[in-house]
Amino acid sequence: MSEVTCSLTIVGLGYVGLPLAQGACLGGLRVVGLDTDSSVVSGLSNGVSHIDDIDSVDLAAMAEAGFLATNDSSCIRGSDVVVICVPTPLDDNGAPDLSAVEAAAWTVSEHLQSGSLVVLESTTYPGTTEDIVRPILEEGSGLVAGTDFCLSYSPERIDPGNAEWGLRNTPKVVGGLTPACTERATWFYTQIVDTVVPTVGLREAEFAKLLENTYRHVNIALVNEMAVFCHELGIDLWDAIEAAKTKPFGYEAFYPGPGVGGHCIPIDPNYLSWLVRSVGYRFRFVELAEEISDRMPAYVAKRVQDTLNTARKPVNGSVILLLGVTYKANVRDQRETPARPLAALLWEMGADVRFFDPFVDVFIVDGEKKMTGESNLSEAVATADLVVLLQAHDEILKSDVFRNAGHVLDTRGVLTGANVERL
Numbered sequence: 001m002s003e004v005t006c007s008l009t010i011v012g013l014g015y016v017g018l019p020l021a022q023g024a025c026l027g028g029l030r031v032v033g034l035d036t037d038s039s040v041v042s043g044l045s046n047g048v049s050h051i052d053d054i055d056s057v058d059l060a061a062m063a064e065a066g067f068l069a070t071n072d073s074s075c076i077r078g079s080d081v082v083v084i085c086v087p088t089p090l091d092d093n094g095a096p097d098l099s100a101v102e103a104a105a106w107t108v109s110e111h112l113q114s115g116s117l118v119v120l121e122s123t124t125y126p127g128t129t130e131d132i133v134r135p136i137l138e139e140g141s142g143l144v145a146g147t148d149f150c151l152s153y154s155p156e157r158i159d160p161g162n163a164e165w166g167l168r169n170t171p172k173v174v175g176g177l178t179p180a181c182t183e184r185a186t187w188f189y190t191q192i193v194d195t196v197v198p199t200v201g202l203r204e205a206e207f208a209k210l211l212e213n214t215y216r217h218v219n220i221a222l223v224n225e226m227a228v229f230c231h232e233l234g235i236d237l238w239d240a241i242e243a244a245k246t247k248p249f250g251y252e253a254f255y256p257g258p259g260v261g262g263h264c265i266p267i268d269p270n271y272l273s274w275l276v277r278s279v280g281y282r283f284r285f286v287e288l289a290e291e292i293s294d295r296m297p298a299y300v301a302k303r304v305q306d307t308l309n310t311a312r313k314p315v316n317g318s319v320i321l322l323l324g325v326t327y328k329a330n331v332r333d334q335r336e337t338p339a340r341p342l343a344a345l346l347w348e349m350g351a352d353v354r355f356f357d358p359f360v361d362v363f364i365v366d367g368e369k370k371m372t373g374e375s376n377l378s379e380a381v382a383t384a385d386l387v388v389l390l391q392a393h394d395e396i397l398k399s400d401v402f403r404n405a406g407h408v409l410d411t412r413g414v415l416t417g418a419n420v421e422r423l
């Protein structure tokens with residue numbers, strides 16, 4: 001099989017699947033994207049992207065390379081490779097919800113052909129590919145994994161909004177059910193990324209992703225906890241971090257903030273702690289990190305109260321402007337954003353909460369409470385009793401509006417000035 005004739009079906013065209021489709025198109029593969037959400041399919045078919053890092057120019061280039069988005073699963077038939085990139089959220093009890101992975105595996109199984117490679121990319125606990133996906137694929141297709149078709153796992157490391165590290169230059173970890181499955185997946189990804197890193201098996205590839213995210217989760221919580229007592233001790237934690245990170249070895253900088261958000265950090269470590277509980281242990285580092293970072297929105301609300309108090313103003317009735325309500329800078333993704341619990345708390349305290357975010361027009365705080373974004377940043381800043389910088393979007397930072405603000409609470413440690421107080 002030559003590289004240019006490899007045909008690929010990607011199941012799930014979200015933050016992970018769509019950039020992969022783009023990378024595969026650039027790598028010369030014939031790519032079809034399968035998604036159950038008809039609005040995603042029709043949007044992409046009409047050149048409209050729902051993902052930050054892919055725009056209509058990218059979609060046009062992909063269409064030129066033959067990319068097709070569809071909700072017709074028969075596209076799987078005849079694919080050399082099928083990659084599953086569907087969501088892996090938590091259920092109402094905080095346990096892994098693999099329903100999308102299972103549904104996708106059943107869909108793939110109905111059309112799976114001998115000689116294909118199936119890769120799971122969704123973040124999940126070790127054992128999922130072998131114990132959940134494999135039996136579904138085998139039962140639905142009547143084929144045997146490792147013999148009739150190859151089965152592998154490859155964690156996605158995409159960092160939305162990161163201009164330096166993209167799909168091609170970020171090393172890709174792959175693990176297979178058998179050494180031949182690993183080899184086949186390595187061959188496949190070599191067409192799309194510069195460096196492929198094979199693991200000894202599926203579980204190691206699955207664990208690598210959770211190790212990376214748990215490491216971030218714990219270290220962010222560490223600095224979040226430090227931010228609380230550094231404030232009381234009169235220490236500028238950001239300045240201390242800048243000093244510490246000049247050490248060329250043994251230290252990696254993490255930064256405090258108003259809480260953690262997105263699809264990875266607040267969710268993925270729970271997949272691991274759920275698995276750890278199944279063998280009789282508690283994953284205390286993860287539980288502690290979660291407890292600390294979950295408290296940050298309430299801590300920011302308290303700091304809002306303290307800052308206003310110093311200015312002899314009550315929270316009740318004060319205009320509080322939240323700048324940036326997405327979960328990270330320069331993206332429009334609002335999943336698990338800490339702005340949501342913070343806005344709800346300030347609302348309950350009687351504040352007149354407003355927001356500005358170049359990526360968000362309407363911010364849904366909860367089912368009933370919807371906020372429409374301010375359209376004029378300068379005016380919104382000038383009329384607020386307190387401005388709270390939650391996300392350091394480039395567009396907000398370059399606007400230079402903070403000089404006209406009364407008081408600013410900077411939860412990102414990026415602003416300076418007599419009217420600025422850092423978290």
Ligand SMILES: NC(=O)c1ccc[n+]([C@@H]2O[C@H](COP(=O)([O-])OP(=O)(O)OC[C@H]3O[C@@H](n4cnc5c(N)ncnc54)[C@H](O)[C@@H]3O)[C@@H](O)[C@H]2O)c1
Pocket residue numbers: 011012013014015016017034035036037040085086087088100101103104107121122123124156157158159160263264
């Ligand atoms: N977003 C990130 O930055 C990121 C980074 C690394 C890993 N991940 C992991 O990748 C996986 C996907 O995340 P995402 O952010 O791309 O999710 P997403 O919600 O952006 O996209 C998932 C897509 O899958 C589609 N889908 C759901 N069930 C389907 C099915 N049965 N068949 C076909 N399509 C289906 C949805 O309609 C949606 O368009 C998750 O496991 C996530 O943890 C995400």
